[in-house]
Amino acid sequence: MADIPNFHLVDDPLSRHKLAVLRDERTPTPEFRQAMKELSLLMVAEATHVMPTKHTEINTPLEPTEVEEISGPVCLVPVLRAGLGMLDGALALLPKATVGFMGLFRDEETAQPVEYYVNLPRNLEDYLVLVLDPMLATGGSLSATLFKLKEEGATWVSCLHAVSAVPGVERVCAEHPDVNFYSAALDPELDENAFIVPGLGDAGDRLYGTL
Ligand code: PRP
Numbered sequence: 001m002a003d004i005p006n007f008h009l010v011d012d013p014l015s016r017h018k019l020a021v022l023r024d025e026r027t028p029t030p031e032f033r034q035a036m037k038e039l040s041l042l043m044v045a046e047a048t049h050v051m052p053t054k055h056t057e058i059n060t061p062l063e064p065t066e067v068e069e070i071s072g073p074v075c076l077v078p079v080l081r082a083g084l085g086m087l088d089g090a091l092a093l094l095p096k097a098t099v100g101f102m103g104l105f106r107d108e109e110t111a112q113p114v115e116y117y118v119n120l121p122r123n124l125e126d127y128l129v130l131v132l133d134p135m136l137a138t139g140g141s142l143s144a145t146l147f148k149l150k151e152e153g154a155t156w157v158s159c160l161h162a163v164s165a166v167p168g169v170e171r172v173c174a175e176h177p178d179v180n181f182y183s184a185a186l187d188p189e190l191d192e193n194a195f196i197v198p199g200l201g202d203a204g205d206r207l208y209g210t211l
Contacts, residue, residue, distance in 0.1 A: 001166045001169065001170065001186065004169065004170070004173045006173050006176075006177060006178075006179060006180050006181060007169055007173050007181045007183070007186075008046070008180065008181065008182045008183075009182075009183060009184075009185075009186055010042065010043050010046045010182050010183065010184045011184070012042070014042060015039060015042045015043070015184045016184075018035045018036075018038050018039040018042070018184070019039065019162065019163075019184045019185055021035040022035050022036060022039065022162060022163075022200045023163075023198065023199070023200045025201065027206075029206065029207070029208070029209045032206045032207060033085060033207055036085040036086060036089070036134060036162065036203070036207060037085070037086070037088050037089040037092075038089060039086075039089070039162055039184055040085075040086035040087075040088075040089030040090050040132065040160065041089040041090070041092055041093055042184075043086075043089075043160045043182055043184065044089065044090045044093045044094065044130065044160065045093060046182055047130060047158045047160055047180070047182050048070070048093075050158065050180055051070050051071070051128055052070070052071040052072070052128070052156070053068040053069060053070055053071055054068070054069055054071040055067070055068055056068075056069055070128070071128075072126060072127060072128045072156070073096070073097070073098060073126060073127050073128070074094050074096070074097040074098070074127060074128050074129075074130060075097065075098045075099070075100050075120075075121055075124065075127035075128070075129045075130070076090050076091065076094065076097045076098070076099050076100070076129075076130050076132060077099075077100045077101065077102055077120070077129060077130065077131045077132065077145070077149065078099070078101060078102070078131075078132040078133070079102045079103075079104055079131065079132065079133040079141060079142070079145055080101060080102065080103040080104065080105075080117065081105075081204045081207075081208065082133060082134045082135060082202075082203040082204035082207060083102075083131075083132040083133045083134070084207070085134060085203065085204075085207040086132035086133070086134060086160060086162075087099065087132060090130065090132060090160075094130075097130075098121050098127065100119060100120035100121055100124075100129075101117060101118070101119045101120075102115075102117075102118055102120075102131075102145045102148065102149075103115065103116045103117025103118065104116070104141045104144060104145065106137075106138075106140065106141055106194075108193075111137075111138055111140065111193075111194040112140055113140045113141040113144045115144065115148070118148065120149070120152050123153065124149065124152045124153040124154045125153035125154065125155055127154070127156075128156045128158075129149060129154045129156060129157045129158070130157075130158055130159070130160060131145060131146070131149070131157060131158070131159040131160065132159075132160050133145075133159070133160075133161055134161060134162040134163065134200075134203035134207075135161065135162070135163060135164075135196060135199075135203050136159075136161045136163070136164035136165065136168045136169065136172065136181070136183065137165050137168050137190055137194055137195065137196050138165075138167060138168050138171070138190065138194050139167070139168030139169070139170075139171035139172040139175075142159060142168070142172050143171060143172050143175050143176065146159075146172070146175075146176050146179060157176075157178075157179045157180075158179065158180040158181070158182065159172075159179060159180070159181045159182065160182050160183075161181070161182065161183040161184070162183070162184050162185065162200065162203065163183065163184065163185045163187055163196055163199055163200055164181070164183035164185065164186055164187070164196075165186075165187050165188070165189060165190050165196040165199075166186065166187070166188055166189065167189070167190060168190075169181065169183070169186065187199055
């Protein structure tokens with residue numbers, strides 16, 4: 001895949017180690033859930049690199065000084081259901097974040113996203129929005145999510161994924177050049193059922209034991 005400026009691979013050794021646990025078919029559900037949480041934490045730290053900051057004056061116990069703070073409230077948006085597996089890790093680093101929910105599933109016959117639940121904060125334009133979804137396959141679910149968030153007013157959005165496939169990345173980056181995408185893996189292709197290969201299987205099923 002050619003370099004795409006708004007796609008970022010998170011590939012430090014610790015993230016690669018967590019990804020190895022997630023990819024392994026022998027990893028049981030509790031360990032899978034834990035590794036997903038830990039990877040999410042690392043990815044949130046990476047995604048904050050492009051967050052806007054503001055300078056403020058505070059007093060240390062010794063004297064006044066200028067410090068930097070993230071310039072807006074953060075809204076985390078897990079894409080149900082698998083995105084919930086990334087929420088606790090994200091909240092560990094951003095405990096004051098507001099949480100919105102996008103309920104989408106991918107129709108198994110058509111691989112098209114079907115929306116079933118949306119619950120977002122009012123005034124979404126005031127927030128720095130982080131979308132959480134472990135899998136970016138065809139990109140259909142994510143693109144629909146991003147169009148919905150923008151319709152609701154979101155202007156600053158980044159997306160975090162454990163594993164992404166090249167076709168989905170090319171699609172979402174082309175349709176949403178104003179959004180940054182972070183992934184711990186970039187897999188080359190999709191199989192005939194639009195599953196990412198080699199991937200890690202169905203993240204929702206592995207997180208919640210519905211195998
Ligand atoms: C998975 C995944 C994404 C979507 C990716 O969810 O968590 O939301 O599929 O596929 P796409 O890029 O081709 O749209 P799934 O539909 O399995 O629902 P679940 O999270 O409820 O298991």
